[in-house]
Amino acid sequence: MIRFETVFKRYPGSREALSGVSMSMDTGEMAFLTGRSGAGKSTMLKLIGLLERPTRGQVIVNGRNIGGIKRRQIPAFRRQIGMVFQDHKLLNDRSVFDNVALPLVIAGLGLKESGKRVRAALDQVGLLHTEKVRPMTLSTGEQQRVGIARAVVSKPSLLIADEPTGNLDPGLSLEIMRIFERFNEVGTTVLIASHDLHLISQLGHRRIELSEGRLTFGGEGENGHG
């Protein structure tokens, strides 16, 4: 599902964020991307979502070398990926329902079908009752769950999350991770960047570790693809 082949990334005017990272992840796998802040976790996720382009090396997502995706093709590509962010990136000028429905509106889905899918997604994160309220009125944990609902509403085969529990207490963090696990159980590939090693060890999934832009642990999956 995801493959990095000796990927380098240097941001203009700063040191190398990634130095020759190679790793691969199978379809249906769930993995954690760990390391200190600044180790390159976010950069890797940004490369997968085409928020950034690698300086060198190749990134393959879903069997496709995404280096060949042109600017105008990026939206269609991103619609195949669910992305969850530490700061949720919800829009506070509209209801929870409208936030979650946005990917479907973009995809041009009909109102009736959209309504069904949005409610299903909200139900899966346990927030069906909040559809009419504004995200701002919810707790941080609830807002993150709305973010997850928005990421999964169009049923992507790949879900990536950047520090989704960064602002949450341990109890809530575990709850969020359990939600990701449930999506993984039904076949979605899940990659989560997190520095919370204690939480990760509780869950026992594959761990990919980065340190100062280099991969130090877990680059190859159990099946050894790539």
Add this chain to the structure above:
Amino acid sequence: MAKPMARARKRKPTRPERRPRPSRRNSGRRSASARLPRFTNLLIDHARVLVASLGRLASQPLSTLMTVAVIGIALALPAGLQLLVANVRALSGHWQGAAELSVYLQPDVELTAAEKLADGLRADPWIAEVQLISADSALAEFRESSGFGDALEALPENPLPHVIVVLPAADRQSSEDVATLRDKLEEDLPAELVQADTEWVARLQAMLEVVRRVVLLAAVMLAVGVVIIVGNTIRLDIQNRRDEIEVTKLIGGTDAFIRRPFLYTGIWYGLMGGLLALALVASSLWALDEPIRRLSGLYGSGFRLQGPGFAGGVGLTLAGIVLGWLGSWASATRNMRRIEPGHEK
């Protein structure tokens, strides 16, 4: 990687099979029946954005009103001037038909000689009608219409010459032909002065042409102004909705999708500006109608101000819409590009 993909799908029994959504370029491969609801949904989305953008404008009535007012005035100015030119042209058109030539004979030409000259002109194929106004009848008429009766009595003799009024044949009324005829009459007749009444009309026409050009230039400049005004308003709007644009880009919104609300905002501005311009022109006409009618009545003319008409009204409104759309399109396309998610780090 294709194989594990297939495996994964089999492992997803609880969900309907999901294929990656094809990009728009690939949509040709879909059957027409599959594309039809997609098209309907697109229309529905357009309708949704149409209404939503109007709602957004209505939620900030003051700034909307100011923008609309600026657009309306900018459009009303050239439209009003254009109408003025059209009216003056219509007015001068009334007179152009009467392309008469007045031949003022030299004072020493006797009436009998004048009659002979007039008869001679009647044979000319270029001339349709000849009328001789004797000095005496001219004086009588002048005395009656001018009110200077007593003063004229004091004159020792009639100061007026005999005048031959010549109406060119119907096919000889162009300004060149009239000028040729005038030169000929000046040469052939013992005339003090041959005056073509069309001359001032031609001059007026030439002046109107200049004014028309000026109006056109002003219209172009003001149109550019409208585009810039709408563009700048949209630019501020985009800055205010930066988060929304960024998030929409993150979750795969196309440029067209993101641009759509701004385009409709621009179209609304243009439509409302165009209608306001129309209202301004119409109310100016209404205010001028009565005095103009009185003035033309004093000149014994039935002239009335012409309005822009249905076509003019539609044209003005359409011009507003097109300019609003143009301004918002240019601004949205330019400013949206600058908002890219993920560049902050």
